[in-house]
Amino acid sequence: MSEILRKQLEKITPVTDSEFDYILSHFTSKKLKKHQFLVQEDDLVPNDFFVVHGLLKACFVNQDGKEHILQFAAEDWWITDYQAYFNQTKATLTIDCIEPTEVLCLSLYNREKLCADMHKIEHFFRKKSNAGYVALQRRILSLLNSSAKERYDQFLQQYPTLFQRMPKTLIAAYLGVSRETLSRLSA
């Protein structure tokens, strides 16, 4: 179950059995059905979520009801409305399940407690955040520099499995093109 979390930790820092038990005691588990919401607009967002299995999306719905996807999260990824989570403000994003999903929930309080108690956990989250920052910079460059067709090809290459696991409409909402345009790109 939670071995997947331990594996991710150990990619950055070794943890003993008892350390891992201690860490894990700060998480709670949650199972969700397809289409179930994890975060809704204007909710408070107490938790960051580590995906054990399943698939989720975090999206922003604008005034016209148009949906833009900020991130997906499959096994071994983290997801939440980070702006609302870190600042303890209300969610502007909606997070829901594309597939039946199980997540481990980490409250901000427990995250900060773990970071304060265990230097290696603070190290782990710093490393993860740095890597995430670099990934977002790459996505921004892709949005600035690449055409719709190029972004489509990049997505296909970078996330071949995700591409299979969800309707193309969602990929269009992630890449920033209409579903019709995306459809015409496949050629």
Added chain:
Amino acid sequence: MSEILRKQLEKITPVTDSEFDYILSHFTSKKLKKHQFLVQEDDLVPNDFFVVHGLLKACFVNQDGKEHILQFAAEDWWITDYQAYFNQTKATLTIDCIEPTEVLCLSLYNREKLCADMHKIEHFFRKKSNAGYVALQRRILSLLNSSAKERYDQFLQQYPTLFQRMPKTLIAAYLGVSRETLSRLSA
């Protein structure tokens, strides 16, 4: 001089005089003229840079020679090619001075040493990275959801001083529109 760095640190964690001296001993100082390069494509990137004063840009130049700006950095900001810096690989970005600039340089080795030695410094960098992550997510949403005109207005509101300090061409390259389009938006 370096009081500006101390102030930034103390927004997140208090530091004593001797702690700050110790921290500062891990930085070197560098002064640059307008148009001087801090990082060039294919360089190794040993340092992250904290801006004491001045103004820089980090940009990606594509095959057609077109320039896209990933970030600006004025006083109190950090800048480098983070992908190259964290992974110790070659730069894909170019960083140069829009104004005469003074920076404090922090090598990856010294950064990791500081983080290992002082838990509060690791905490500081984690917090900074988290805040940066959220800021990049906001920029991605802006690119996905907002029109050129809206992005222009957002920039103007968010960075009114930057807007004054550089040619509009650069703002266009940051927002992802041509300079001609940007010009037409001012109306």
Added chain:
DNA sequence: CGCGCGATTGAGTAATTTCAAATCTAGTGG
């Protein structure tokens, strides 16, 4: 079988880019 969701296709429209030319501005040297 037929419903419903997702994907595709067509046609017209809107936004932005490109290329070219004109205009403006600040700084320089006479």
Added chain:
DNA sequence: CCACTAGATTTGAAATTACTCAATCGCGCG
């Protein structure tokens, strides 16, 4: 003080790209 130049900005017009709206197609499931 003025003329000159380089860089920055603006404007125009044509071309491109992607969007919207509407209709159609395809397929899996009850």
